[in-house]
Amino acid sequence: MIRVGDAARAPEFPDAARSALANTQLRRNVRHATDIIRGKRGLVVAEMDDWQALRDAGSRIKAHVLEHLDTYLTRFEENCTRAGGQVHWAADADEANRIVIDIIRAHGQSEVIKVKTMTSDETRLNRALEAVGIAPYETDLADLIIQLGNDRPSHIVVPALHRNRAEIREIFLRGMHLTELGREPEDLTTAARGFLREKFLRVPVGFSGANFLVADTGGVCVVESEGNARMCLTLPRVLITMAGIEKVVPTFQDLEVFLQLLPRSATGERMNPYNTLWTGITPGDGPREFHIVLLDNGRTRVLADAQARETLHCIRCAACLNACPVYRQTGGHAYGSIYSGPIGAILTPQLQGMEHSQSLPYASSLCGACYEVCPVKINIPEILIHLRRRIVEEQGPYLERLAMKGAALAFADPRWFRCAQTIGRFLQRPFERDGYVRTAPGPMAAWTSTRDLPAMPRQSFRQWWAARGAPRA
Amino acid sequence: MLIDLFITCYNDTLFPETGKAVVTVLERLGHQVEFREAQTCCGQMHFNTGYAAEALPLMRRTIDVFRGSGPICVPSASCVSMMRDHYPSLAAEAEDPALQAGVEAFLARVYEFSELLVDKLQVTDVGATFPHKVTLHTSCHSLRSLHLADQPVRLLQAVRGLEFVALPHHDECCGFGGTFAVKNAEVSTAMGLEKVRSIQDTGASVCAAGDNSCLMQIGGLLHRQGAAVRCLHLAEILAAREAGANLPVLRQAQGRPERSRGTPEGGSHPIASSAER
Amino acid sequence: MSAHPSTPAARSLILGRIRDILGERSEPSEAGYRRIPRDYRDSGILTFEACVALLVDRLQHYQVGVHRCDPPDLPGTIAAALLARGRKHLVVPSDIDRDWLPPAAEFRPDEGLSYSDLNGCDGVLTACSLAIANTGTIVLRHAAGEGRRALTLIPDYHLCVVRGDQIVQTVPEAIRRLAALEPALVTTVSGPSATADIEMTRIRGVHGPRTLDVVLVA
Numbered sequence: 028m029i030r031v032g033d034a035a036r037a038p039e040f041p042d043a044a045r046s047a048l049a050n051t052q053l054r055r056n057v058r059h060a061t062d063i064i065r066g067k068r069g070l071v072v073a074e075m076d077d078w079q080a081l082r083d084a085g086s087r088i089k090a091h092v093l094e095h096l097d098t099y100l101t102r103f104e105e106n107c108t109r110a111g112g113q114v115h116w117a118a119d120a121d122e123a124n125r126i127v128i129d130i131i132r133a134h135g136q137s138e139v140i141k142v143k144t145m146t147s148d149e150t151r152l153n154r155a156l157e158a159v160g161i162a163p164y165e166t167d168l169a170d171l172i173i174q175l176g177n178d179r180p181s182h183i184v185v186p187a188l189h190r191n192r193a194e195i196r197e198i199f200l201r202g203m204h205l206t207e208l209g210r211e212p213e214d215l216t217t218a219a220r221g222f223l224r225e226k227f228l229r230v231p232v233g234f235s236g237a238n239f240l241v242a243d244t245g246g247v248c249v250v251e252s253e254g255n256a257r258m259c260l261t262l263p264r265v266l267i268t269m270a271g272i273e274k275v276v277p278t279f280q281d282l283e284v285f286l287q288l289l290p291r292s293a294t295g296e297r298m299n300p301y302n303t304l305w306t307g308i309t310p311g312d313g314p315r316e317f318h319i320v321l322l323d324n325g326r327t328r329v330l331a332d333a334q335a336r337e338t339l340h341c342i343r344c345a346a347c348l349n350a351c352p353v354y355r356q357t358g359g360h361a362y363g364s365i366y367s368g369p370i371g372a373i374l375t376p377q378l379q380g381m382e383h384s385q386s387l388p389y390a391s392s393l394c395g396a397c398y399e400v401c402p403v404k405i406n407i408p409e410i411l412i413h414l415r416r417r418i419v420e421e422q423g424p425y426l427e428r429l430a431m432k433g434a435a436l437a438f439a440d441p442r443w444f445r446c447a448q449t450i451g452r453f454l455q456r457p458f459e460r461d462g463y464v465r466t467a468p469g470p471m472a473a474w475t476s477t478r479d480l481p482a483m484p485r486q487s488f489r490q491w492w493a494a495r496g497a498p499r500a
Numbered sequence: 501m502l503i504d505l506f507i508t509c510y511n512d513t514l515f516p517e518t519g520k521a522v523v524t525v526l527e528r529l530g531h532q533v534e535f536r537e538a539q540t541c542c543g544q545m546h547f548n549t550g551y552a553a554e555a556l557p558l559m560r561r562t563i564d565v566f567r568g569s570g571p572i573c574v575p576s577a578s579c580v581s582m583m584r585d586h587y588p589s590l591a592a593e594a595e596d597p598a599l600q601a602g603v604e605a606f607l608a609r610v611y612e613f614s615e616l617l618v619d620k621l622q623v624t625d626v627g628a629t630f631p632h633k634v635t636l637h638t639s640c641h642s643l644r645s646l647h648l649a650d651q652p653v654r655l656l657q658a659v660r661g662l663e664f665v666a667l668p669h670h671d672e673c674c675g676f677g678g679t680f681a682v683k684n685a686e687v688s689t690a691m692g693l694e695k696v697r698s699i700q701d702t703g704a705s706v707c708a709a710g711d712n713s714c715l716m717q718i719g720g721l722l723h724r725q726g727a728a729v730r731c732l733h734l735a736e737i738l739a740a741r742e743a744g745a746n747l748p749v750l751r752q753a754q755g756r757p758e759r760s761r762g763t764p765e766g767g768s769h770p771i772a773s774s775a776e777r
Numbered sequence: 778m779s780a781h782p783s784t785p786a787a788r789s790l791i792l793g794r795i796r797d798i799l800g801e802r803s804e805p806s807e808a809g810y811r812r813i814p815r816d817y818r819d820s821g822i823l824t825f826e827a828c829v830a831l832l833v834d835r836l837q838h839y840q841v842g843v844h845r846c847d848p849p850d851l852p853g854t855i856a857a858a859l860l861a862r863g864r865k866h867l868v869v870p871s872d873i874d875r876d877w878l879p880p881a882a883e884f885r886p887d888e889g890l891s892y893s894d895l896n897g898c899d900g901v902l903t904a905c906s907l908a909i910a911n912t913g914t915i916v917l918r919h920a921a922g923e924g925r926r927a928l929t930l931i932p933d934y935h936l937c938v939v940r941g942d943q944i945v946q947t948v949p950e951a952i953r954r955l956a957a958l959e960p961a962l963v964t965t966v967s968g969p970s971a972t973a974d975i976e977m978t979r980i981r982g983v984h985g986p987r988t989l990d991v992v993l994v995a
């Protein structure tokens with residue numbers, strides 16, 4: 028079954044947003060975090076005089092890969108296998124989880140150290156592992172915070188940004204069974220380092236995602252900050268990687284584009300602390316067994332819609348989240364999906380099927396700030412409108428459709444338009460005072476609950492023009 | 501020159517003063533304005549909400565109505581954005597080469613109001629007087645779709661007596677977003693309140709913009725709060741002529757039934773009285 | 778070695794879907810690949826000295842200790858760096874250039890050392906493959922003198938020797954040089970590890986070596 032975390036059961040965005048707006052701590056944290064990253068990103072992008080050329084190249088490389096996705100995937104498979112890797116394919120979430128479980132069981136293991144990857148959140152791997160008695164240990168600091176706090180991620184790159192240090196300290200005290208813990212951020216990371224190091228040096232199975240799959244060499248690249256990925260990718264005997272099929276890039280040289288676009292967009296750094304690239308198995312250095320699971324889980328659905336296919340360019344930098352004025356108000360949980368913000372609004376419904384997550388494409392004012400910062404030039408506003416169209420055409424809400432058809436009729440002829448204006452002026456009379464409507468009926472009540480609405484003036488522009496007579500030169 | 505006016509459906513219905521102001525400014529500059537009464541709507545609301553099938557005939561009608569016109573002035577960046585960003589692809593989808601040609605010819609003649617003045621007519625000083633402190637909100641469409649630069653600011657700065665103050669975070673969305681304002685009213689309001697805070701922090705008595713859609717959102721919040729800040733379309737400021745407290749355009753810009761806008765002084769001028777406060 | 782997919786059904790299904798969606802391609806992938814516009818900078822413009830200065834600046838921005846010396850003074854500089862850090866018992870790749878090693882400290886070759894051994898040492902000394910000035914990045918491909926990956930990962934201190942001819946200004950130049958070497962393994966290091974997961978404060982040193990020194994031999 029295709030799955031995107033728990034998105035199929037999430038509440039509608041307007042309802043979820045309402046609760047999120049009431050959480051002032053969350054809003055403060057989100058605002059603080061996104062302001063900082065946006066500022067840092069702005070600086071490191073401004074110093075690149077070839078930034079637009081990089082974006083163009085990044086976008087074109089991704090578009091090209093999608094046009095020849097089968098070629099590049101099979102080329103990757105061939106080269107990775109030649110280097111000693113074992114390539115598996117998974118059509119959906121359940122299949123992917125089964126493959127991972129089978130590999131771990133084949134080694135008689137019951138623990139696995141994990142590097143952050145959204146693909147395993149998509150498939151709900153942790154739940155599947157726990158159900159069969161395998162313990163997954165998240166090793167990214169934020170994911171550790173989420174796991175120990177029994178929480179959900181709220182941002183793609185900084186998943187625990189809705190938590191402040193006091194909350195994190197509480198979570199660590201309880202989850203790590205500590206008797207004391209300092210209050211400074213440094214104390215918290217030191218605690219995490221100690222708690223996790225024991226696992227890094229001992230657990231024989233590691234699990235990761237991948238940022239890039241290099242077709243011409245069979246190499247896999249993981250981009251990170253903390254060092255936990257290096258730990259999980261090198262120290263265990265067995266490594267299992269799960270990667271969406273859209274992660275493939277044609278050549279090693281193409282990394283020159285993405286390793287410039289990604290760190291600057293994601294965390295506002297010229298380069299993130301660590302990148303690891305490995306190719307199959309290297310005797311004497313790292314895992315003795317390497318498996319990679321190539322995951323579809325709805326990606327071919329996205330590919331099938333030529334106008335929305337661009338969604339698959341995404342390199343998971345979350346610059347769009349940081350730029351989005353809607354995300355800024357609500358944080359990520361309101362989107363009901365591990366993929367939140369602008370990219371979440373287009374990716375989640377497409378992966379899952381449009382009958383779920385219908386409110387997400389409408390969770391946007393179409394301001395375009397996301398498109399401006401997307402390093403691979405995904406035209407998110409355009410795709411949002413396209414998805415709205417699919418929703419209307421595939422399962423249009425009845426009353427809204429009626430209203431829209433009514434409006435279209437009014438616009439079809441100036442006489443009907445004038446007539447509609449006259450009717451409108453008449454109907455507004457009981458509600459209008461001093462030129463404004465303070466309490467409107469029907470759908471407009473949502474407007475007037477917080478804002479005044481200007482009343483229609485007595486005379487429209489066209490009436491004024493008609494009354495004016497001959498124009499003055 | 502003969503300039504055509506595409507008033508836009510919502511300006512026609514809700515903000516006729518903006519249209520009157522555009523006519524005033526263009527005539528003052530010696531041009532003749534034509535208003536083709538067959539016009540209705542560009543189709544943006546339908547298109548953006550997902551009703552492309554309903555937007556198509558509206559586009560056709562707009563192209564037909566303006567066939568053979570002079571330069572077309574549109575006092576709404578969002579409507580211009582609809583035309584430039586989506587008319588070509590809608591026409592291509594309709595597989596109608598005549599329509600596609602019509603769209604191309606039409607777009608070559610379309611100008612947003614400040615684009616028309618500064619880029620086409622090459623004028624920044626339109627002979628306006630407006631002795632008030634004014635800040636400018638830049639709509640998302642004007643910034644990211646039309647890539648308007650400083651045309652609106654230059655026009656404002658040429659107005660006699662006007663004190664221009666830049667708006668911090670001027671490029672952040674006001675929260676209108678068409679049907680978004682109703683479908684996601686709470687988030688829209690939260691976004692709008694941040695915008696209102698920025699505006700109030702400038703100390704300006706007037707917030708200008710090239711889009712009445714944004715001003716409807718911003719003005720609606722300000723008015724609900726009883727704030728002493730007025731929202732005016734750029735055109736209405738540029739149409740202002742006489743100096744002094746009782747500027748006729750401001751009385752017109754109140755635009756609503758005869759009663760004053762709930763100030764305790766009754767008939768006194770809301771802008772002047774707010775300046776005195 | 779041909780691919781033995783363990784999941785042949787899924788493989789056919791996914792590739793089948795992709796081929797159905799994309800249909801007959803009008804040209805081979807190489808043609809489309811060649812048309813991708815590459816108008817970004819592919820190399821730097823700085824002089825060698827300016828490039829070195831930039832690298833030093835970027836490294837120091839990441840709080841990496843930077844020492845510079847001429848080739849004959851390398852062992853002495855290494856000794857000084859270790860003294861400043863109070864580090865005496867280092868591990869080195871077994872194929873490190875022994876001429877580098879000063880007598881004052883102890884250098885244990887990485888021969889059959891366990892993770893626990895590595896965890897207990899003071900630090901590690903290695904060579905590298907490249908350094909990128911624009912981004913302050915050290916690039917390892919774990920070839921001669923660079924050690925296996927665990928070596929530069931587990932110890933808490935890493936001292937890396939960078940030669941002048943290994944310095945490039947831009948990322949594309951670095952990737953080009955690397956590509957020519959066809960590395961199976963690459964690790965890039967840009968400052969000690971960091972996280973910004975706690976209230977967006979960048980906190981150094983989570984898992985990798987928390988202290989880094991670079992000796993530039995140029």
